[in-house]
Amino acid sequence: MSETWIRGGTVFGVGGLKKADLVVTEVGAHTPNEGVNPPATAAVIDARGLYVGPAFVDLHTHSRIPGKDGSESPESLSRAAIKGGYGSVVAMANTDPPVDHVAILEQTKKRFDGLPIQVIQGASVTIGRQGERLVDMVALKEHGAVFFSDDGDVIASARVMRRALEYSRDLNVLVAEHAQDSELALGGVMNEGEISYLLGVQGIGEDAESIVVARDLELNRKIRGNLHLMHLSALGSLDLLKYAKASGIPFSSEVTPHHLLISDSELATFDPNYKVNPPLRSKDTRMALRSALREGLIDAVATDHAPHAKHLKERSIKEAPFGLIGLQSAFAATFTAMMQDVSFGEEEEDSIDTVISLIFRTMSIRPREILQKVTQSEMLPNSYVVLDPTLEVSQRESDIASLSKNSPYIDRKMHGQVVSLVLGGKVVLENCELQGEGA
Amino acid sequence: MVSDDNNLQSTTSKDFLAISKLTKRDLQDLVDKALVYQARFKDGERSFKELESHSVVSLFYENSTRTRMSFERATKLLGGEFAYFDIASSSVAKGESIRDTAVVLEALGFSAVVVRHFSEGVPHQVAKWLEIPVLNAGDGCHEHPSQAVGDLVTLAERYGSLDALYGMKVAFVGDVGHSRVARSVSLALSMFGATSIFVGPPEMVPAATKVETFRELDEVVDEVDIAYMLRVQKERLMERETLDVVSYTKRFQLNDARAARMKKEAVIMHPGPMNVGVEVDSTVSKAIDLLAPAQVRNGVFARMSILSKLLGGA
Known part of the structure; x- marks a missing residue:
């Protein structure tokens, strides 16, 4: 039985952070008794000066599988996830063709067989993601689907959304919404505001998001389904979440690392790698999103990892597709963003502890809780990640494990490095290098 | 950090x-x-x-x-x-x-x-x-930066020097939001001390701009030094479900009557090609104060x- 000892690190657990060794096996993890040394057969990771916690879980990954343009492969996705510290990702259904019935769900799941990471394959909410007729959620649930979303597009019809939420409650599955009024967003390329005006680029206002958030929360007031609001990016949405919390309306929500770290001024370079949906917002909104994450109003950080083959992004910002890759850089981007807010009165080490705890809460614990509620089984008790928050990183294109290179983080100075990852008791990443099954 | x-x-x-x-x-x-x-x-x-x-x-x-x-x-x-x-x-x-x-x-x-x-x-x-x-x-x-340089040449020719632009008021009239000409020319003029104002309906002059905005040409026509009329593409106007050509023309066309109210030394500019009958009437399209031919040259x-x-x- 494979066994990995992670020694000398600061471990995130139930009681917060404390210095401890950790033994990770195929079935779980425990703290070794004092004075006991690892057996000769065990792998040992030196985590002195580093942070250790449950492997990350991503609620929002576009695998592009099945797909036709070579943006990602199962293996490249796995390598990107591992380098990002992820043990599990939820794969969106906006594939080509979309995952909207049992046969394609089964075929798609097979593509991920044998990978060291877990891929939870999502299904679409409507047939062909056309927004008109619900998929057979009952049959898809029987074949293991627990995450339903038309992501990439909103569920435009309130009537369809209402029905989907009812099924989500009855079947105990998640319905995740890409909240964006398609009429308001029509033709938009970037955030609507001062910068879009200066650049003459058509904008997508924050109201395109918040009016759908309002609709969905109201729908869920009585229905009480498992509503998950994806990649939130609007001040109005945050106010609505507060209101919903106070009113006892159930929901969960996520924000992306890029909405926390960078803003719409990046578009002044006209680099299509900054074209993402929802768009990068103003600095004010970005700061409010950080506060919402810190205060627990937003549950989770999710990457919205959206690979696009190079030729697709070598177009004008009007023609290039929306999306950027984010699995590999999620920790550095989120950590860097959240550290920018730390008040100067605090000791550097204390503030690092605070932010690292927030990272584990929002990138590991809450995503697991959201998924475990619908899977009814414990996720990845045997998977841990080792982080170095002090390391300055500046990604080069050649460092990117994804087949696609549409990263907004290339040559951007950030802090934080995923050093090692143990999945199922086995080391798949050590000293930032892919190992064993991870390679 | x-x-x-x-x-x-x-x-x-x-x-x-x-x-x-x-x-x-x-x-x-x-x-x-x-x-x-x-x-x-x-x-x-x-x-x-x-x-x-x-x-x-x-x-x-x-x-x-x-x-x-x-x-x-x-x-x-x-x-x-x-x-x-x-x-x-x-x-x-x-x-x-x-x-x-x-x-x-x-x-x-x-x-x-x-x-x-x-x-x-x-x-x-x-x-x-x-x-x-x-x-x-x-x-x-x-x-559309080369258009802006050409327009500066035209204004330098007209006034003898670009220094004359200092303190001038320039109205950009029409679809300012979608106009690369307005964006470049207003920026260039501001470097020489001219002040831009935008005139148009909300469909065409978005609220996000920090420039002073007017919703009727009549409000400003007698106080501007330069009226920069933007080409209105009828097709584009028709696409806007909230705007109609007759109403637009009534409020924003620079016609003979409005031109007569302009300051004596004021000039009219247009990047061409003109849509006679929409943003300008036929009299203005042939007016001596219209710099459009010089702009092309x-x-x-x-x-x-x-x-x-x-x-x-x-």
């Missing part, structure tokens, strides 16, 4: 991309040089040598006869060759990426590329990919000045 980013300014001197990337000094130099070309042209000179042995190519993803011909005329007057890359019959029509196309033009040995595209930013992207100079001939609703000298700065070694 890492500080907040700000990418709003950066300059690449090999290219001519946007008024926002130029200084007042840059503009003044370009205008001065254009005025020299204008004077020599008036004296009958037709053969300038600055671009001898150079060949300029146009890469236009959007139809434009006037701007392209103006660049062609400027190149040829300077002794250079001019070629077109025909989008309709090329691999672009088959889905080739902009980068792949642009790289081909560089490989063919052209000295500079003049780019027009329906999307904002494309000349900026091409400039990053290529070693040779890239000139922006209009990118989406962003900028000076556009050529402005482009000679720009090309010669980038390629002429002067």
Whole structure:
């Protein structure tokens, strides 16, 4: 039985952070008794000066599988996830063709067989993601689907959304919404505001998001389904979440690392790698999103990892597709963003502890809780990640494990490095290098 | 830790991309040089040598006869060759990426590329990919910087010096939000101390702008020094479900009656082609104060000045 000892690190657990060794096996993890040394057969990771916690879980990954343009492969996705510290990702259904019935769900799941990471394959909410007729959620649930979303597009019809939420409650599955009024967003390329005006680029206002958030929360007031609001990016949405919390309306929500770290001024370079949906917002909104994450109003950080083959992004910002890759850089981007807010009165080490705890809460614990509620089984008790928050990183294109290179983080100075990852008791990443099954 | 980013300014001197990337000094130099070309042209000179042995190519993803011909005329007057890359019959029509196309033009040995595209930013992207100079001939609703230089030449000619612009009030009337001309020209005029105001319905002048905005031309027509009338594309107007042509014309057309209320020294500008009966009436379209013909003429000298700065070694 494979066994990995992670020694000398600061471990995130139930009681917060404390210095401890950790033994990770195929079935779980425990703290070794004092004075006991690892057996000769065990792998040992030196985590002195580093942070250790449950492997990350991503609620929002576009695998592009099945797909036709070579943006990602199962293996490249796995390598990107591992380098990002992820043990599990939820794969969106906006594939080509979309995952909207049992046969394609089964075929798609097979593509991920044998990978060291877990891929939870999502299904679409409507047939062909056309927004008109619900998929057979009952049959898809029987074949293991627990995450339903038309992501990439909103569920435009309130009537369809209402029905989907009812099924989500009855079947105990998640319905995740890409909240964006398609009429308001029509033709938009970037955030609507001062910068879009200066650049003459058509904008997508924050109201395109918040009016759908309002609709969905109201729908869920009585229905009480498992509503998950994806990649939130609007001040109005945050106010609505507060209101919903106070009113006892159930929901969960996520924000992306890029909405926390960078803003719409990046578009002044006209680099299509900054074209993402929802768009990068103003600095004010970005700061409010950080506060919402810190205060627990937003549950989770999710990457919205959206690979696009190079030729697709070598177009004008009007023609290039929306999306950027984010699995590999999620920790550095989120950590860097959240550290920018730390008040100067605090000791550097204390503030690092605070932010690292927030990272584990929002990138590991809450995503697991959201998924475990619908899977009814414990996720990845045997998977841990080792982080170095002090390391300055500046990604080069050649460092990117994804087949696609549409990263907004290339040559951007950030802090934080995923050093090692143990999945199922086995080391798949050590000293930032892919190992064993991870390679 | 890492500080907040700000990418709003950066300059690449090999290219001519946007008024926002130029200084007042840059503009003044370009205008001065254009005025020299204008004077020599008036004296009958037709053969300038600055671009001898150079060949300029146009890469236009959007139809434009006037701007392209103006660049062609400027190149040829300077002794250079001019070629077109025909989008309709090329691999672009088959889905080739902009980068792949642009790289081909560089490989063919052209000295500079003049780019027009329906999307904002494309000349900026091409400039990053290529070693040779890239000139922006209009990118989406962003900028049309050579038009702005030409307009400055026209105003310098009219007033004797760009210093006269200081303190002037300039009204841009019409679809300001979608106008690359308005964006470039207002920016250029502001560098010389003129104040812009925008006049148009909310569909055309978005609230996000910090510039003072008016919803009726009558409110401002008697106080402006320059009325810059923007071309209204009827097709575009029709697409707006909330706007109709008759109502637009009533509120925003510069007609004979409104022109009569303008200050005595005030002038009217228009980037052309005019939509007579929409943004101007037939009287105004022939008015003596309308600088549109001079704008076209000076556009050529402005482009000679720009090309010669980038390629002429002067």
